[in-house]
Ligand SMILES: O=P(O)(O)O[C@H]1[C@H](O)[C@@H](O)[C@H](O)[C@H](O)[C@@H]1O
């Protein structure tokens with residue numbers, strides 16, 4: 001069958017690799033840390049520079065007008081976060097900025113691509129591990145060109161689950177997050193983990209190292225690429241209430257199976273978050 005986005009996909013892999021090399025190099029020098037929404041929401045010159053490199057390369061290759069871009073740092077600077085039917089690149093230049101700043105060894109470049117609001121492919125380059133995860137809709141998922149598959153564990157008591165606590169430290173939210181984690185831990189599961197990057201967490205689901213990853217408060221750029229990779233590895237995505245997954249909702253459960261997903265969903269204490277496209281929706 002004809003593959004309409006082959007050139008875009010191959011270019012995304014190339015750009016992610018180039019971006020990862022930039023991040024590795026930047027990590028060798030002193031990192032100047034700035035903050036965004038609060039004192040624990042970190043950003044560095046590398047996040048901004050790498051996003052410029054990625055978007056600049058894509059514009060040069062595919063032209064300015066036809067493609068749209070949603071990039072974490074561009075949105076932080078006031079650009080719209082809106083998913084239309086146009087071909088749209090959804091980019092997190094440095095997923096795991098806190099890890100990058102601290103030298104914690106999980107940092108990923110995440111590039112997703114959607115057309116008609118449907119994700120066509122995703123590329124996650126875990127650049128410190130040098131692992132290139134990629135998937136195109138209907139074509140399977142790969143890590144360093146080897147096919148990957150979700151785990152076949154169906155018993156929650158034999159699972160490892162990943163979650164993160166995000167950057168919103170308001171006591172009500174933190175209480176709900178830890179209450180959820182406590183309930184899941186006490187099922188009991190084999191373990192709870194968190195790599196500090198949503199993109200990498202999703203790849204860990206995709207390659208069967210863990211059974212599920214869920215988070216409330218993530219953004220579309222954290223999970224767009226990972227969503228394709230999880231699905232193509234045989235997993236599934238749901239909203240935290242069990243409904244359909246919505247990329248802009250900032251809520252997600254990714255899992256190896258419906259059985260595991262539903263068992264986790266039973267324990268999730270949901271708290272409100274503002275949608276990524278809230279400003280656009282209000283208009
Ligand atoms: O801001 P970056 O791009 O590093 O990404 C986020 C992570 O991906 C989340 O899972 C995580 O929970 C944090 O919110 C973190 O900020």
Ligand SMILES: [Mg+2]
Nearest residue numbers: 092095096222
């Ligand atoms: Mg991120």
